[in-house]
Amino acid sequence: MQYRELSVPGAFEITPKQFGDPRGLFLEAFTARAFEDAVGHSFDLQQANCSVSAAGVLRGIHFADVPPGQAKYVQCLRGAVLDVVVDLRVGSPTFGRWDGVLLDDTDRRAIYLSEGLGHAFLSLEDHSTVMYFCSAGYAPEREHGIHPLDEQIGIEWPATARDGSPLTPLLSEKDDKAPTLEEAGRQGLLPSMESVGDFLATRR
């Protein structure tokens, strides 16, 4: 299992080793030891989520108030999604930067996003099934969104599905009404790098 830190510090791409045999395949989807070696603290599993998305469905950009925030370890069990992390931590040297990892049922990678980072994904195939472990339970009043098509962030979402057909982004009503990064900053919704650092210090 290989961890590679993304260009947004605190986010990692995880590539598992797959063992194929006549029955199919086997892989370790998460190991505490590799996680702790790469991230520096244990993963505090409080909730596991699953969503199924048609091609073109765009979910996010979502984040939670820090503390405690909500770190996520995300995998795509069926289909394919472009999974994106956005640095929303005010005061971070990489504030506003995004990075992405293709999660699919071929390479079976995972992505980990630390507290304070924004999360979004675009489904590239019908029935894309995304499973993610969360470090905190659902608290709707502490969850926020930034519009995933915000031009200032400029995420380069694919225009075509895995089969080459054109994609039209389909957003929830809530996500379609979400503020831009600039508006969210003005409203004081964004987490600060300091609050994330203080919280993570309690986890080490």
Ligand SMILES: Cc1cn([C@H]2C[C@H](O)[C@@H](COP(=O)(O)OP(=O)(O)O[C@H]3O[C@@H](C)C(=O)[C@@H](O)[C@H]3O)O2)c(=O)[nH]c1=O
């Ligand atoms: C996230 C969540 C939603 N729900 C409910 C609320 C709502 O009726 C329904 C769908 O919720 P949403 O529209 O927020 O689902 P969705 O847009 O898929 O939200 C998810 O997006 C990705 C990008 C994330 O990072 C997740 O943390 C989560 O925010 O499920 C829960 O009961 N528990 C939960 O933990």
